[in-house]
Amino acid sequence: MGKELQVAALENGTAIDHIPVDAVFKVVSLLQLQKLNNRITIGNNLKSCKMGSKGIIKVSGKFFREDELNRIALVAPNVNLNIIRNFEVAEKKKVVLPDEIVEIVKCSNPKCITNNEPMKTRFHVTDKEKVELRCHYCEIKIKKEEVVLL
Amino acid sequence: MGTKSLVNIGDYSRDDIYRIIESASGFKQNPDRNLLKGKVCATLFFEPSTRTRLSFETAVSRLRGRIIGFSDSSTSSSTKGESLKDTIMMVSNYADLIIMRHHLEGSARYASEISPVPVINAGDGSNQHPTQTMLDLFTICETQGTLENLTITIVGDLKYGRAVHSLIQGLSHFHPRFNFVAPEELHIPDKYKTFCDNRQIPYREFTEFSPESISSADILYMTRVQKERFTDLMEYEKVKNVYILHNHMLEDSKKNLKVLHPLPRVKEIDQDVDANPKAYYFQQAKNGMYTRQAIICDLMGINTDQKM
Numbered sequence: 001m002g003k004e005l006q007v008a009a010l011e012n013g014t015a016i017d018h019i020p021v022d023a024v025f026k027v028v029s030l031l032q033l034q035k036l037n038n039r040i041t042i043g044n045n046l047k048s049c050k051m052g053s054k055g056i057i058k059v060s061g062k063f064f065r066e067d068e069l070n071r072i073a074l075v076a077p078n079v080n081l082n083i084i085r086n087f088e089v090a091e092k093k094k095v096v097l098p099d100e101i102v103e104i105v106k107c108s109n110p111k112c113i114t115n116n117e118p119m120k121t122r123f124h125v126t127d128k129e130k131v132e133l134r135c136h137y138c139e140i141k142i143k144k145e146e147v148v149l150l
Numbered sequence: 151m152g153t154k155s156l157v158n159i160g161d162y163s164r165d166d167i168y169r170i171i172e173s174a175s176g177f178k179q180n181p182d183r184n185l186l187k188g189k190v191c192a193t194l195f196f197e198p199s200t201r202t203r204l205s206f207e208t209a210v211s212r213l214r215g216r217i218i219g220f221s222d223s224s225t226s227s228s229t230k231g232e233s234l235k236d237t238i239m240m241v242s243n244y245a246d247l248i249i250m251r252h253h254l255e256g257s258a259r260y261a262s263e264i265s266p267v268p269v270i271n272a273g274d275g276s277n278q279h280p281t282q283t284m285l286d287l288f289t290i291c292e293t294q295g296t297l298e299n300l301t302i303t304i305v306g307d308l309k310y311g312r313a314v315h316s317l318i319q320g321l322s323h324f325h326p327r328f329n330f331v332a333p334e335e336l337h338i339p340d341k342y343k344t345f346c347d348n349r350q351i352p353y354r355e356f357t358e359f360s361p362e363s364i365s366s367a368d369i370l371y372m373t374r375v376q377k378e379r380f381t382d383l384m385e386y387e388k389v390k391n392v393y394i395l396h397n398h399m400l401e402d403s404k405k406n407l408k409v410l411h412p413l414p415r416v417k418e419i420d421q422d423v424d425a426n427p428k429a430y431y432f433q434q435a436k437n438g439m440y441t442r443q444a445i446i447c448d449l450m451g452i453n454t455d456q457k458m
Contacts (some may be wrong), residue, residue: 071296109252109255111254111255111259111275111276112254112255112256113234113252113256113260113274114253114256114260115255117233117234117254117257117260118233118235118253119235119260124152125431128211136256137254137255137256137257137259137260138254138255138256138274138275138277139158139255139256139277139278141341
């Protein structure tokens with residue numbers, strides 16, 4: 001029996017595979033996919049040999065900048081990124097958490113200036129493995145499970 | 151914007167700390183000079199703090215600078231909903247330096263990033279108050295003749311005490327040893343223990359204000375144990391009288407010991423300590439003025455060797 005694709009193949013564009021099922025819609029939001037007019041396929045709770053179940057996102061005709069893709073590392077550090085050209089995988093990428101995260105994460109401290117002033121939030125990544133952040137302004141530390149996206 | 155500011159004690163290196171101490175000690179010899187003549191300094195106190203404001207304003211006045219500003223936010227446009235950014239941009243049109251106290255954490259860092267003139271953080275919520283730390287370091291250096299290899303016993307609220315956290319950070323350059331004396335509920339946060347561990351700074355923790363924690367100390371740094379910090383009021387009732395320093399407790403202390411306190415004091419240092427020459431908290435507060443003169447001139451690039 002031939003292997004049937006769970007999500008239609010992409011001619012040109014970006015395929016993000018092996019997204020944890022609880023992170024799929026966060027990835028959508030982090031990449032601002034709702035603002036794109038490109039053809040987008042989102043699959044979730046698909047079968048995965050590696051993960052049991054997984055999510056997948058395919059964006060046709062779109063090649064993201066590295067800094068855009070790296071945003072995903074906050075919620076899904078182990079995704080497989082495939083750049084597709086002519087139905088072939090032209091390039092495989094890994095996402096890397098940047099040293100600094102600007103305007104993506106909300107500070108968990110209600111008394112932080114960023115929650116009280118119209119301004120960008122800014123965090124320093126203090127531990128890339130464990131995903132720990134420090135607010136550039138109020139200096140509070142945020143652990144991965146405490147991360148709230150803006 | 152690349153302007154020099156003082157937001158966090160971590161902005162100062164070991165050399166910066168020594169430079170400020172040396173300059174502060176010059177101001178202590180001669181605090182009345184014309185160094186800020188023609189300059190305008192703004193004191194923006196979005197949250198009232200009379201003690202800190204008076205210290206800064208006296209520092210500026212004794213250098214013949216002029217002061218504009220407000221002493222609580224009810225008299226500023228922030229009550230009309232003006233953003234901090236707009237207030238800073240407006241004030242920096244008029245002033246050569248901004249001294250700011252604000253209840254929101256990180257406000258000083260933000261102000262320093264948008265202001266075209268230097269900003270001094272005079273306290274941003276429970277985050278930082280670097281001029282307090284600098285005056286503590288100046289006082290420690292003045293009374294001990296060095297900052298190196300000292301044993302500092304810190305007593306009281308080590309969990310929320312902003313002055314305590316910054317002091318640990320500021321002293322970390324100078325091979326200190328710490329005794330942390332605090333009730334269970336207010337013990338030193340893990341973050342600062344890790345900070346010490348990473349720098350191989352030895353420390354001991356005590357829940358009792360024991361004679362041992364006093365006798366080994368060069369500096370006894372007292373802080374207030376505040377009722378509102380306790381979730382369990384029974385616990386507060388149990389410990390409220392445990393962390394009080396009485397004069398007789400200093401009998402076996404080192405000769406060079408000095409008792410410091412960031413003030414205001416409530417009950418944690420009995421008034422019978424005041425007459426002991428080891429009590430140094432009022433001189434410490436006065437040193438704040440000289441330290442602030444040094445910091446202000448440093449940030450404004452004013453050469454303090456000038457005569458008059």
